[in-house]
Amino acid sequence: MKITVEIDRCVGGGQCVMAAPDVFDQDDDGLAVLLDPDPPAGLADDVQLAARLCPARAIVVEA
Amino acid sequence: MTPPPRRIVVVGASAAGLTAAESLRADGFDGDVTVIGAEPHAGYDRPPLSKQLLSGAWEAQRLELLPHHRYDELGIDCRLGTAATALDVAGRTVRVDGADLGYDRLLIATGVRPRTWPGTEGLRGVHVLRTVDDAVAFREAALSARRVVVIGAGFLGAEAAATLRGLGVPVTLVDPAPAPMQRQVGPDVARLLAGLHAEHDVDLRLGATVRAVEDDGDHVTGVRLGDGTALRTTCVLVAIGATPATAWLDGSGLDLTDGVGCDAQCRAAPDVFAAGDVARWFHRGYGTSVRVEHRTNATEQAMAAARAMLGAGGPYEPVPYVWSDQYDTKIQAYGRTAGADRFAVISGSPDDRRFVAVYGRGERVVGVLGWRSPRELLRARALVAAGVAWRDAVAA
Ligand SMILES: Cc1cc2nc3c(=O)[nH]c(=O)nc-3n(C[C@H](O)[C@H](O)[C@H](O)COP(=O)(O)OP(=O)(O)OC[C@H]3O[C@@H](n4cnc5c(N)ncnc54)[C@H](O)[C@@H]3O)c2cc1C
Ligand code: SF4
Numbered sequence: 001m002k003i004t005v006e007i008d009r010c011v012g013g014g015q016c017v018m019a020a021p022d023v024f025d026q027d028d029d030g031l032a033v034l035l036d037p038d039p040p041a042g043l044a045d046d047v048q049l050a051a052r053l054c055p056a057r058a059i060v061v062e063a
Numbered sequence: 064m065t066p067p068p069r070r071i072v073v074v075g076a077s078a079a080g081l082t083a084a085e086s087l088r089a090d091g092f093d094g095d096v097t098v099i100g101a102e103p104h105a106g107y108d109r110p111p112l113s114k115q116l117l118s119g120a121w122e123a124q125r126l127e128l129l130p131h132h133r134y135d136e137l138g139i140d141c142r143l144g145t146a147a148t149a150l151d152v153a154g155r156t157v158r159v160d161g162a163d164l165g166y167d168r169l170l171i172a173t174g175v176r177p178r179t180w181p182g183t184e185g186l187r188g189v190h191v192l193r194t195v196d197d198a199v200a201f202r203e204a205a206l207s208a209r210r211v212v213v214i215g216a217g218f219l220g221a222e223a224a225a226t227l228r229g230l231g232v233p234v235t236l237v238d239p240a241p242a243p244m245q246r247q248v249g250p251d252v253a254r255l256l257a258g259l260h261a262e263h264d265v266d267l268r269l270g271a272t273v274r275a276v277e278d279d280g281d282h283v284t285g286v287r288l289g290d291g292t293a294l295r296t297t298c299v300l301v302a303i304g305a306t307p308a309t310a311w312l313d314g315s316g317l318d319l320t321d322g323v324g325c326d327a328q329c330r331a332a333p334d335v336f337a338a339g340d341v342a343r344w345f346h347r348g349y350g351t352s353v354r355v356e357h358r359t360n361a362t363e364q365a366m367a368a369a370r371a372m373l374g375a376g377g378p379y380e381p382v383p384y385v386w387s388d389q390y391d392t393k394i395q396a397y398g399r400t401a402g403a404d405r406f407a408v409i410s411g412s413p414d415d416r417r418f419v420a421v422y423g424r425g426e427r428v429v430g431v432l433g434w435r436s437p438r439e440l441l442r443a444r445a446l447v448a449a450g451v452a453w454r455d456a457v458a459a
Contacts, residue, residue: 009125011110012393013386014441015359030393030437052085052366055358057108057128 002062009058020046068167069094074147075172076100078361079339086369096139101146112198113222150315168372171337175305188283208298216243220302225389228263235266307341322354327378329368338364348380357385398430398447423453
C-alpha cells in the first residue's frame with residue numbers, strides 16, 4: 001500500500017483520523033499528518049474508508 | 064424479501080451519487096451501476112466553489128471528484144448532461160432521455176437548487192452560487208464590479224464575502240438576522256463572525272431586509288433595503304438558501320415535504336433510497352427526521368444507502384459535521400448547533416481567536432464548535448457523540 005495526501009486539498013476535519021488513527025494524525029491547523037505512508041495490510045480497510053470519507057478527496061491510496 | 068439487485072440506478076452524479084457508486088463496488092456489488100447526471104461536467108466538489116475557485120487559487124479541473132480512469136475501473140456507466148424526468152415506483156423505472164430505464168434499486172441523490180430572488184430570473188448581474196458554471200460567471204462579474212452586494216449571510220453568503228474581500232473586492236453583506244450565520248451557530252459565535260467581517264471592511268447591513276432588487280430592464284442596478292436605503296451595484300449574489308431538487312419526482316407518490324422523506328435506512332419506498340442534500344431521513348438518535356446540507360453527510364449517507372440497497376444497512380445515525388473557511392478562520396462543528404438553548408466556551412478563548420464551545424439543549428450537549436481549533440474539536444466530538452450531560456461537559 002502506498003498512501004499520499006495532497007495537503008493543499010485538505011480541509012482539516014479529521015475524518016481520516018477517526019477512520020484510521022494509526023495512519024493519520026492532524027497538526028494544530030487541522031491539516032492531515034501521514035504517520036505511516038505504507039501501513040500493514042491489516043489496516044487496508046481502514047485506509048480505504050479514510051480515503052472515501054475524506055471530504056476533500058485528498059487521500060490517494062495505491063495498492 | 065426482494066431478490067438481490069442486478070441493476071442499480073443512481074440519479075445525481077455529485078458527492079452523494081458518486082460515493083454511492085464507489086461504495087457499491089467496494090461492498091462487492093458486481094451488477095450494473097448507471098449514474099445519471101444533469102450537469103454536463105464530470106462530478107465535482109462544491110465546497111471549493113466559494114473558496115479556491117472563487118479566489119482563483121484553483122482551476123475548475125481540480126474540483127473533479129474522481130479521476131477519469133476511476134469511472135472505467137469501477138465499471139460504472141455515467142450519463143452526463145441528461146436529467147431524469149420521472150419516477151415510476153411500481154414499475155421500477157426512471158425516465159431518462161424519453162426512455163424508461165429499469166432498476167432493481169434506485170438512489171436519489173439530486174441535491175438542492177439555490178433559491179433565486181423573485182423576479183430576477185434572466186436579469187444580468189444577479190448570481191447564485193451552486194454549480195461550477197455559477198462560480199465561474201460570478202467570479203468574472205465580481206472582479207469587474209465596483210461593489211458586490213451579497214443577499215443572505217448564511218454559510219454561503221458569509222464565505223463568499225470573505226473570499227471576495229481576499230480579492231480586494233468591496234462587499235456589502237445584507238441579512239435580516241442581527242449577525243452572520245446566527246441561525247446556524249447561535250448569537251455568540253455569530254457576533255464574533257460579525258466582528259471578523261467588520262475587521263475585513265465588509266459593509267455589514269444586519270437586521271436589514273431587502274425590499275427590491277432594482278434593474279434597468281436588462282441589468283441589475285441596485286438593491287433597495289426595507290428602510291429605503293439604496294445600494295448601488297452591478298453585481299448581486301443571492302445566497303438565501305436552497306430547496307431540494309425533487310420537481311422531477313412530482314407525481315411519483317414519494318413524500319416530498321422538504322426533500323425526499325426516508326426511513327432510518329434511507330429508504331423512501333420499496334427499492335428506492337435517497338442520500339445527500341436531497342434526503343430527509345429519520346435519525347433514530349434524534350427521534351426526528353432531518354435533512355443535512357453538508358459535504359460529509361453526502362459521503363456518509365451515500366455509503367449507508369449503498370449498504371442498505373444491498374440489504375445490509377443498519378440505521379443511519381451520524382453525528383453531522385460541517386466546516387467553513389472565512390479569512391484565516393476555520394470554523395467547524397459537530398452535531399446540532401442550531402436551535403440550542405445553552406452555550407459555553409470549554410477551551411481556549413474568543414479573545415485568543417482559538418476556542419471550542421459546547422451547545423446544549425435542556426440538560427444535554429447537542430453540538431460542539433471549534434474556532435481555529437481542529438484538534439481540540441475532534442476530541443470534543445465525543446461529548447456530542449455520547450450526548451453527555453451539560454453539567455459534566457461544562458465542568459470538565
Ligand atoms: C458554494 C458551496 C460551498 C459549500 N461549502 C461547504 C463547506 O464548506 N462545508 C460543507 O460541509 N458543505 C459545503 N457545501 C455543501 C456541499 O457541497 C453539499 O452538501 C454537497 O454538494 C451535497 O452533495 P449531493 O451529492 O447531495 O448534492 P449536489 O452536490 O447538489 O449534487 C446533486 C447533483 O444532482 C444533479 N441533478 C439534480 N436533478 C437531477 C435530475 N433530475 N437528473 C439527474 N441529475 C440531477 C445536479 O445537477 C447535481 O449535479 C457547499 C456548497 C456550495 C454550493
Ligand atoms: S479527511 Fe481529508 S480533508 Fe479531512 S483531515 Fe483527513 S485528509 Fe484532510
